[in-house]
Amino acid sequence: MGFEARRWLLGIRAYTFKLSLQVKLILSFVIVIFIPVVLFSWYTLNEESAKAMKELTKNSENALAVEKTNIENNMELMGWTGQLALSNREMNNFLQIQQRQDTARVLHIKNDVVNSFQYFLFNNPRIANVRLFTDNPYVNEIWPVILKESRIQDKPWHDEVMKQSGMSWWEIQENAVLTGAPSEPSPNEPVMTYLREFKYADNSTHNGILEISMRLSDFFSRTFSSVQDTNSQLIVVARSGLVFSLKASPVFEQHSSEQLINSVKLTSNIGYETLQFKVNEQSYLAIQSYIPSIDVHLVNMVSLTETMKGIHHWRIRYIVLISLLAAFLVLLSYSLQAIILSRLKTLRESMKQVRSGNFDVELPLITGTDEVGELGLHYRKLILKINELIQEQAARQAAGKEAELRALKNQIDSHFLFNTLENVKMLAEIEGQYLISDIMTSLGGMMRYSMEWKRDHVMLRDEIQQVLHYVSVMNIRYDGRLDLRLSVEPECLKQESLKMSLQPIVENAIKHGMSRMHSSDGNLVITISAVRRVEDCVIEISDNGCGIPEAKLVLLNRMLRMEESAYQDARQLFVRKKNHDSNGIGMRNVDQRLVMSYGTEYGIQIESQEGSYTRIIMTLPYRVMGGGLDNYD
Known part of the structure; x- marks a missing residue:
């Protein structure tokens, strides 16, 4: 235990010694009941708080699970659409031509093949665009489906798609609009794109890249839905670090989604990870899950303002109830102990007189067979015993004086013995008995060493x-x-x-x-x-x-x-x-x-x-x- 802690405990102990017995009993009575009540209240409040947080976490995980299910459905839809696009025989034949086509042939492809291709693929309103970017120099652009690959070669994701060797690649694009393209989506609306390389019939030579787009609000339907819990909001974090969410959500009234995400350490755990944190004294709960197939972190951000207000309200109620209980216990304890301690006060007054030296005080008659009555009986016997001891003390003082005289005599005898040895030594030296002199020297040294025990x-x-x-x-x-x-x-x-x-x-x-x-x-x-x-x-x-x-x-x-x-x-x-x-x-x-x-x-x-x-x-x-x-x- 540290010095400061020990000093603090000694200070409390010294202070309690100064209190009256009645105050100590009241305090002990209150503490015995008050502490268990406080501990029980604290435990109950913590359990309620933990229960509320657990329920809040469970609801958030359910919201994440629903959104992940929506994402899987949309991925399946876009993948299915991509399979249909690449399996169209007439379209594939056109993309793999090895010579220039006349105008009639191009008009036939545009009016018959491309229009039927668009109708078949765009029958689902969630699909925003289907594009085939080809590097075949003999293929003419037919907006908005068949385009030159040179239009997307400067895109940051182009090289990544080529590295996949025909496997799918998912990319969130903030601006997927191509200059000069009719009926393009709004420039400010980000999209989720499904990208895949397609090849010639030999399956070894690059032909182009398939792009299927879906508006981000459709792909992450629950994230951008306005019909949801006002205290929580889903956030999408792309591999580039860009943050997408419903900006008008009440969760972002105090802090933006970017500020909140900066306080969360994103992990690659496909399960659910929970983190509670504060931003400028405002508490938040973040439940995150990683979706590796599209390399996206999905975070459900929950504002704990309302939850903390409820917990704070319960705390105030518990504090008020405990304070009222403590006041009631103090009054009850004071009334009961005033009756019990009245005889002790009488006994205390008598003891004060004895302390002043008056041993002829009239001893109080304390009746009863309880502890106070027994204390009064022993007190009377104590006074009688003190008077007997006073008489015995006089006799002991006389005996003590006699013992002091004997001790002084022993001390004198020791000095006498040392002096005698010195005299014998000197006499032996005078007589030339050096052996005896040496023996006396050794013996004197031994005695002095053993008797001088400082x-x-x-x-x-x-x-x-x-x-x-x-x-x-x-x-x-x-x-x-x-x-x-x-x-x-x-x-x-x-x-x-x-x-x-x-x-x-x-x-x-x-x-x-x-x-x-x-x-x-x-x-x-x-x-x-x-x-x-x-x-x-x-x-x-x-x-x-x-x-x-x-x-x-x-x-x-x-x-x-x-x-x-x-x-x-x-x-x-x-x-x-x-x-x-x-x-x-x-x-x-x-x-x-x-x-x-x-x-x-x-x-x-x-x-x-x-x-x-x-x-x-x-x-x-x-x-x-x-x-x-x-x-x-």
Whole structure:
């Protein structure tokens, strides 16, 4: 949780503490009922909104489906018309002539063949034009059916039609009027054209291009129909990016169809894709579908103004109802709790007097067996108990003074002991007893290090110095048979370590190593090494003692991290074997201190080979101490 969020929560908590109990109860009573009502209202409103949007989307998809069906029918009609045009034998013979025709022959083609051709093909009023553009130099133009192909060679779609090798090509043309052509459609009316290359009888040589046109308002009949939902409008987007739709639609009152399409990412999905967006704070819903056969995107643009107004109206109604409900709950809660809290107010006044120091206040008689009555009973007993405790406190203060005097005496005894050791050291030096002087120095250093416990963490070199003092003192007992060897990397001398973590391990090595040496004159070599390994510092304390049997070694390592109850059970194994000195309590204490300070991934591990050696491996996070502060590397 961030600092700002925590601060905000603490501020709310502090504010609620200042409120009276009655206000808190009213708030809790209102919240317990008010929150579920708000959540239910919010859920219901969202469900209604989702239902309205789902129904709106379904209606839009139905409109798209109807328009796609109309498009398929019109494509089939134009394709069928194209098949009829290319299958007319007399027309094909005329288009494939290889010599000039006389005037009589041309008039026959115009009056008989072309007129009957037009009548047969134009019997459907939705077909706007059927044209045959030919590059045959022997064919004369007969308007408006037979024309020279040179008239359309500059059209952008001409090369695309040639690439189709006789397959159909669909193109939306904004201006399909040819100069000088009679009875052409209006220049401002776009058309959908069906284009197809036709060839000579050998089916390999280009002869011309067939063009069948249908007004866009007929091809996309529902898109350009004025009888439809005023809140939605179909839009056609051609492959060129041109947008065609019914400009007078109410949907485009605020924004044009081009502006709205610019907010929609068109895809090549032949299914239905829905997108809700805003343009200048006005919400719209776009449902699109791609028609790959004519390379056109069909988009149903829905204005959500009326829908949002309905949702907003429902929100206002819910807010008013919830506000009235909250006001009613507050009044009801206040009336009920004023009756319940009257006895608490009496109890509060009595407590104010006790707080001012008047313990002889007349205690109120709070009757009843409910929680308030029980509170009054305990309050009376509390006052009586306080008077008893006041008397006991006087006796405790006297005992505390006595304890302070004893602590001061112990402190004086410690200083006396240090001073005595210093005096013995000086006396030994005067008498030339330098061995005794060195022992006193080591012993004094040990005592001062162990008794001056200002903090739990020290440098590793301080711990090693304590071990040196300890081994010096113990060598008096073992006639100098203890050999302490150090191999510490310089960067580890300032390593942070727990105070008194090395001496128990060295003490354990001396106790068990020397007691089981193979010969009385053998030396016990104890080696302390410290190296840095990436982010860790590894300290090893090894000895050349008798080692530990394998079964016992496994148990000792397990006992380091056992739960307390399991550890006590394991210790009983050593008790039954009368081996009290080998129960691993010192090692366990050191390991637990390391785990508490650094975490479970750090601590100690015991390695040993019976009759050869014992090694304690201590792993610490690499941390450098300096200048009295901890600096982390």
